[in-house]
Each structure stands twice: as structure tokens, then as C-alpha cells.
Amino acid sequence: MQKRNYRGIKRNNSPVDIVLEYSVSQEYLTKMLSISVRSCSCQKNVVNLIKPLNQVRYKRTKSKNSSGITPQTQRIITQLSVLSARKKQPKMLKLSxxxxxxxxxxxxxxxxxxxxxxxxxxxxxxxxxxxxxxxxxxxxxxxxxxxxxxNVDESGKIFPMELRVPTDFPPRKIWYHEYKKQ
Amino acid sequence: MSATAKTVLSKNVPIRANLILSRIPLVVPEQTKMEKQYHEYQNQLERRLMWTFPAYHYFKKGTLSEHKFLSVQNKPISKVPGVWYPKGIPDIQHGRERSKVQEVILPKSETGEGTNLTRPVEKNSIVTPADESGNTASLERRLRNTLYLLVNYKKTGWNFPKFEIKDGASLDIIAEDGLRNIGGENMNTWTISKKPAGVVKNKDGSCDFFIKSHILAGKFDIAKEAKNEIKEYAWLTKEEIQEKLNKDYFNETEYLLSK
Missing domain, CATH: 1.20.5 (Single alpha-helices involved in coiled-coils or other helix-helix interfaces)
Known part of the structure; x- marks a missing residue:
């Protein structure tokens, strides 16, 4: 028979499970346990023996300081610093x-x-x-x-859109010769 | 109006509408030496007082593009203890010497052609083929100047296009229609105002009114019907017009023309 833990996952780690793997009947198990509890001076040890080992420690990836700042917050901080004058202003111009x-x-x-x-x-x-x-x-x-x-009122007359504003250098096509009357 | 002029004019004098058709400059006027130097000075001042370029905002830390950008920048002299700096102790913030102009250099692509941002700007020549060949009938000449249309009448010589008045039409419409009669329909023009910009009173009592207009597109080509009347036409600058027109007439119309 199989026993499942509270998550419904099969337990293999504890010695209890190993015993169960060998299809020992439940009655026999409780009997054995009660004997061991009675024989043992400390009941706590037995509880520890049954409890599964499910806590693992990994390497730290975040520093203690930056743990509170998410990438989104960091982005906003960078954007604000772009607008701020701090550390970006040049030295004052001092003329003789x-x-x-x-x-x-x-x-x-x-x-x-x-x-x-x-x-x-x-x-x-x-x-x-x-x-x-x-x-x-x-x-x-x-x-x-x-x-x-x-002598009529011409207020509101505007410049046509086709009138080109002078530029520093001429355009590739200098003049539109192919205009046809509409 | 003076009292004497009033008496000279009668209601039956011949009236003509003259059209001053201009092509506005396509290129800005050349800067004088003083203007160039002043703009250069102001530009340098502005660059010196500019905030440091926040490269950390545009290039994410640790990326390849950041490395490419930083590798082409000129590094400022850093401060080392115990060293004497004749031009002042370096003061560097965000990789910029604070007392100097910051020059931001954009990295070129590996092929050397440059991206859209870094490729060199190709400037078109201001001197056109029409300038080199001296073709005064072309609109593509003297791009820095305003050009005016002058026609060579077989009877009277070079002049602004002149049109006799018709019944029921206003001066600007007479001028615009007349222009199309002698120069063809395929022109886009914009008349500035219905009001005449000036008047020349001739000795024979006739009056020449001037209407100003701009050509926007298309070209002036002498129409078949007008070929027995007009020899040739030219687009000329103010200086060239001075050579073509007689002295008195030019002096009277000079204020209408710009460089």
C-alpha cells in the first residue's frame, strides 16, 4: 500500500515510507511505532524522523540593498535622472x-x-x-x-501650401516642371 | 496725391495691368562673414554650457551597443593624486570633463558605411547646370535669388508682361489670364493681392499698374498665338533686370523687386 502526504505527492524520503514500500501492513506498523515510542526516552526524535526534508538553501542572487527595487522602479529612476540637472551641469563659465x-x-x-x-x-x-x-x-x-x-477685404487669405520655404541646400528635384492645369 | 496730378488724370486714359511674376529663392541667402563668425561663436558657447549627454539612458548597462558607444568616445584625463594639472584639476561626471565641451561621437557600423544616423549628408550643389550654361529661360537658376519674369516684346523690347484691360475683369484677373494667354496653361501661380502694388504714369497719359504674383509650379512657355508678339522670355534677378530695362523705368519699379 501507498501513503501520500498532504500535497498528494508520494513520499519516499522518510524511513516510514521505505517500510511502507515493503508492503508491511498498517497494523504492524502502528504496533512497531507504539513500541518504539514507548521504548524511546524522547518522543520528539520520532516526530523528526517522520517529518520530510523539504527545505533547500540556494546561493543568494540578490544583494540585501537592491532587493526592494524592481526593474520597473529602476527604469523610472533612470528616466527621472535624465531630466534632472544633478551631476549633468557643466562648470560655471567664468570669464576674465x-x-x-x-x-x-x-x-x-x-x-x-x-x-x-x-x-x-x-x-x-x-x-x-x-x-x-x-x-x-x-x-x-x-x-x-x-x-x-x-478694394475688397482680403483678410484671411493664406499662403498656399505649395510655396516652398527656402532651405540651406536645394532639393534633389529643383523645380516641378510637369504641372498640368487641373 | 497732389492737386496737380489730379488734374492730369482723366477717366479715359489707357490702363494696363503689368504682372510681376516671381520665383522665390529656393536656398537661403549666403551668410556674411560676420554672421558666420557670430553663429560659430554662439554655437561653441551653447555646447560648452550644455548638460552632459545621459548615455546610460540610451544604452542599457552591459549591452553590446553600450560597449560600442563607449569605445568610440574620447576619454577625458582622470584625476590622479599627487599629479599637477596645468589646465586645472579634472572634474569628471558621467565620463565628461565638466569644464569642457562634450563631444558625443556616434559609432559607425562595421562595414564602414554608417547607419541612417551616421552616414554623411550629401549636399546638392547650389550652382545648377542652368547657371553654368547661362540659360536665362530656366527656372532652375540663381537659387539664392528671387527671379522675375521678363518678356522681350518685338515692338518695345524687354519688359514685364503687360496686358490691356478688358471689360468687367479686375486687374489681378486680367494679369493672370493674360499670363496664361502668352505663356500656356500649365502654370500654378498665386496672386498676392487684388490691389496693385504700384503704378507708373507714362508721358502719353497711360497708366501701368503692377500686380504681384508667385509661380509655384509648372513652366512658362511662349504660346503659339503670342509668338508673333513676343520674341523671348527670361527669368532674371534684380541686378540683371537693371541691365535689361531702361534706367528711368527701372528706378520707378525698383522698390517692387527684392534681391
Whole structure:
């Protein structure tokens, strides 16, 4: 006969099972046990003898410190550290007096240059506006009908999508010649 | 408007719509020496003040890609006790010398061709075949400049395309339709406004109004019907237009043109 432990797995480890393997009847076994218990001075030893050996110790794979951090948590920590300035900021730039004056001169020169460009642009735009104004006045004089057609509200007119923004270098196909009227 | 000009104009003067058709620059204007130097200076400053590249975020620790990346980086000088450093004691964080620009080098593939990221950028030439052959009828010339369409009339010589007014049509429609009559239908243009950008009052009392427009696609080809009227056409920059037009006329229309 076979005896099963509480998990339903066949027990082979304990001497009791070995005895059972030899198909010794239960009555005989209990008799034997009762004799041995009586004969033994300590009942505990017998209990230990019956209990299966099921605890095994393996080598430690995790250190005591990192045992609390899962890979997911570690990933979040890395991602946050990417955004943080800690340990990533360069040393402060300390310019000598001479370098500081040089830097300020460069910035002033650039600002002056930009002001000149801006002024040129403003003047050009002003001239163009005045010329439009003049043209419209002349048109009103010579042809009120054309003036009426030209002088309509065009607010909301937008640049077409096909108008290309200038780039540093030309595209592979420079111009779309094959356009056909739709 | 001055009072004298008002008296000169009458309601029955001949009116023409002129079209200033432009091809905008395809390439940005060349930087001046000052602009180049300033941008270089600012670029270096920005790189010096940039945070250290967090390589540990992009390359997982212990992987082959991490090893490949780290092996091509320039290693900074490390701090050793008892050594005198003339350029300051090294201060290294995350493999970067904090007082210097960090140069991040991307590893090339084993074949040497490089990946999508590391392959060298092929830059197309700004000088086109049309520039070399001096073909002024091509739209693919002088990519840095704005080009304007000029036509050579058999009677009057080089000028902007001119169109007589028709009944019931506005100036911009006259100009756009006229352009298609002389240059064919296969052009995509965008008129900036219905309002004329300028006017030239001629000595004979006629008025030339200017309408501005951009060409977006397609090409100008002299139509069969217009061939007895127009000899040739050209796409020219402002400087080249100055040579073609007579001096007074150019001075009056100069403000309409950009470089």
C-alpha cells in the first residue's frame, strides 16, 4: 500500500515510507511505532524522523540593498535622472575681464547689425505701403470700377501650401516642371 | 496725391495691368562673414554650457551597443593624486570633463558605411547646370535669388508682361489670364493681392499698374498665338533686370523687386 502526504505527492524520503514500500501492513506498523515510542526516552526524535526534508538553501542572487527595487522602479529612476540637472551641469563659465569685454563687444556689434537690417526692412516696407496707397489713389481717379473691384477685404487669405520655404541646400528635384492645369 | 496730378488724370486714359511674376529663392541667402563668425561663436558657447549627454539612458548597462558607444568616445584625463594639472584639476561626471565641451561621437557600423544616423549628408550643389550654361529661360537658376519674369516684346523690347484691360475683369484677373494667354496653361501661380502694388504714369497719359504674383509650379512657355508678339522670355534677378530695362523705368519699379 501507498501513503501520500498532504500535497498528494508520494513520499519516499522518510524511513516510514521505505517500510511502507515493503508492503508491511498498517497494523504492524502502528504496533512497531507504539513500541518504539514507548521504548524511546524522547518522543520528539520520532516526530523528526517522520517529518520530510523539504527545505533547500540556494546561493543568494540578490544583494540585501537592491532587493526592494524592481526593474520597473529602476527604469523610472533612470528616466527621472535624465531630466534632472544633478551631476549633468557643466562648470560655471567664468570669464576674465578681458574675455568679458570681448563678449560684450561681440553682442553689441551683433545687435547693431540686426538694427541696421531691421531699419532697412522697415524702410522698404514703408515705401511699398506708400506705393500701394498711391496706386490705389490713381486707380480711383482713372477707373472707379476697377478700384471697386480691387478694394475688397482680403483678410484671411493664406499662403498656399505649395510655396516652398527656402532651405540651406536645394532639393534633389529643383523645380516641378510637369504641372498640368487641373 | 497732389492737386496737380489730379488734374492730369482723366477717366479715359489707357490702363494696363503689368504682372510681376516671381520665383522665390529656393536656398537661403549666403551668410556674411560676420554672421558666420557670430553663429560659430554662439554655437561653441551653447555646447560648452550644455548638460552632459545621459548615455546610460540610451544604452542599457552591459549591452553590446553600450560597449560600442563607449569605445568610440574620447576619454577625458582622470584625476590622479599627487599629479599637477596645468589646465586645472579634472572634474569628471558621467565620463565628461565638466569644464569642457562634450563631444558625443556616434559609432559607425562595421562595414564602414554608417547607419541612417551616421552616414554623411550629401549636399546638392547650389550652382545648377542652368547657371553654368547661362540659360536665362530656366527656372532652375540663381537659387539664392528671387527671379522675375521678363518678356522681350518685338515692338518695345524687354519688359514685364503687360496686358490691356478688358471689360468687367479686375486687374489681378486680367494679369493672370493674360499670363496664361502668352505663356500656356500649365502654370500654378498665386496672386498676392487684388490691389496693385504700384503704378507708373507714362508721358502719353497711360497708366501701368503692377500686380504681384508667385509661380509655384509648372513652366512658362511662349504660346503659339503670342509668338508673333513676343520674341523671348527670361527669368532674371534684380541686378540683371537693371541691365535689361531702361534706367528711368527701372528706378520707378525698383522698390517692387527684392534681391
Amino acid at each position: 575681464k578681458e574675455d568679458l569685454i570681448k563678449h560684450q563687444t561681440i553682442q553689441t556689434a551683433w545687435k547693431t547689425y540686426q538694427d541696421i537690417l531691421k531699419q532697412e526692412r522697415q524702410e522698404s516696407l514703408k515705401l511699398q505701403y506708400n506705393k500701394i496707397d498711391e496706386a490705389m489713389n490713381v486707380l480711383q481717379e482713372v477707373s472707379p470700377k476697377l478700384y471697386k473691384q480691387a
